[in-house]
Amino acid sequence: MTQAQFQARIDADIKIEPKDWMPEAYRKTLIRQISQHAHSEIVGMLPEGNWITRAPSLRRKAILLAKIQDEAGHGLYLYSAAETLGKTRESMIDDLHTGKAKYSSIFNYPTLSWADMGSVGWLVDGAAIMNQVALCRTSYGPYARAMVRICKEESFHQRQGYEVIMTLCRGTAAQKQMAQESLNRWWWPALMMFGPKDEDSPNTEQAMKWRIKRFTNDELRQRFIDATVPQAEFLGLTIPDPDLKWNEERQHYDSGNINWEEFYQVIAGNGPCNTARLAARQKAHDEGEWVREAAMAYSKKQEQRNKQVA
Numbered sequence: 001m002t003q004a005q006f007q008a009r010i011d012a013d014i015k016i017e018p019k020d021w022m023p024e025a026y027r028k029t030l031i032r033q034i035s036q037h038a039h040s041e042i043v044g045m046l047p048e049g050n051w052i053t054r055a056p057s058l059r060r061k062a063i064l065l066a067k068i069q070d071e072a073g074h075g076l077y078l079y080s081a082a083e084t085l086g087k088t089r090e091s092m093i094d095d096l097h098t099g100k101a102k103y104s105s106i107f108n109y110p111t112l113s114w115a116d117m118g119s120v121g122w123l124v125d126g127a128a129i130m131n132q133v134a135l136c137r138t139s140y141g142p143y144a145r146a147m148v149r150i151c152k153e154e155s156f157h158q159r160q161g162y163e164v165i166m167t168l169c170r171g172t173a174a175q176k177q178m179a180q181e182s183l184n185r186w187w188w189p190a191l192m193m194f195g196p197k198d199e200d201s202p203n204t205e206q207a208m209k210w211r212i213k214r215f216t217n218d219e220l221r222q223r224f225i226d227a228t229v230p231q232a233e234f235l236g237l238t239i240p241d242p243d244l245k246w247n248e249e250r251q252h253y254d255s256g257n258i259n260w261e262e263f264y265q266v267i268a269g270n271g272p273c274n275t276a277r278l279a280a281r282q283k284a285h286d287e288g289e290w291v292r293e294a295a296m297a298y299s300k301k302q303e304q305r306n307k308q309v310a
């Protein structure tokens with residue numbers, strides 16, 4: 001197949017499957033994006049994991065545990081999708097541990113109060129879904145199919161986060177203040193999740209041509225702002241952006257400038273929790289070695305048995 005024939009398939013919205021011919025750059029872009037996405041799901045378990053022992057009731061603890069387990073599942077579907085492109089899971093995980101591969105900037109911020117469990121669900125899962133609903137129509141089949149299932153779970157996550165915040169907003173003045181303080185800290189990092197401005201995004205143009213991305217970073221960020229502002233108003237919370245204003249002509253909210261210096265510092269490894277997150281991942285990986293060995297030994301034994309039967 002030629003590059004032109006490949007592009008024609010993409011333009012006709014025919015999904016690309018693992019054994020199909022694809023340009024090397026398409027394969028590389030997908031491995032980069034899907035593995036980064038998988039790492040984000042796995043590292044993303046840490047900020048919430050920090051609150052399992054301190055959830056305020058048994059019901060909240062059960063919900064939080066289930067949500068965090070869902071994120072582990074998302075990571076596994078995504079690693080599997082990336083493996084279909086020819087990269088092994090071990091090498092992806094190595095890239096994460098050595099700092100070669102990125103994961104979402106958002107997970108380098110600390111979770112300081114119970115309200116942060118609400119903000120992570122409402123804003124972080126909310127931003128993730130805005131991006132991921134679009135990815136259900138991405139051009140690579142295994143990635144698109146993984147996203148369908150992930151989105152179903154993420155929408156439950158978003159709602160449970162909103163419900164945590166709503167409960168706090170209907171509580172005492174101190175609880176409402178806790179929700180506001182949390183929104184103040186998470187709003188801007190949530191907007192950064194969508195990536196750099198379109199004009200500064202090196203990968204967007206080609207990814208749009210290949211229909212890996214269906215919308216640009218700025219388009220999705222705008223959608224998120226437009227969807228979230230009325231939710232904050234309903235809660236009686238104030239979004240920490242004095243420049244936020246409905247623009248009648250554009251039929252969108254205008255918003256203030258993102259601190260891009262902060263974003264680039266965080267993705268360069270200098271965010272508040274980067275070192276702690278990677279150390280926690282590395283420790284979990286080292287301590288899980290015996291589990292991997294046992295699982296491999298078991299599957300080898302099964303293989304031998306199957307051969308004997310055959």
Ligand code: FAQ
Pocket residue numbers: 032033036037038040041044045071102103104105106120124125128131192193194195196200201202203204207217267
């Ligand atoms: N953080 O040219 P672009 C979740 C990097 S899942 C870190 O615009 P692209 C679920 C980018 O990789 C959240 N790095 O790049 C959950 C590139 O660097 P590289 C994760 C970022 O790929 C919830 C460079 O900057 N979601 O939250 C970020 O076209 C709650 C230039 O950027 C996904 O991964 C960032 N925010 O667009 C779990 C969705 N933004 O690789 C637990 C899939 C950009 O060239 C709890 N990914 N960079 O060295 C995507 O849609 C895209 O990859 C973008 C970035 C939109 C993230």
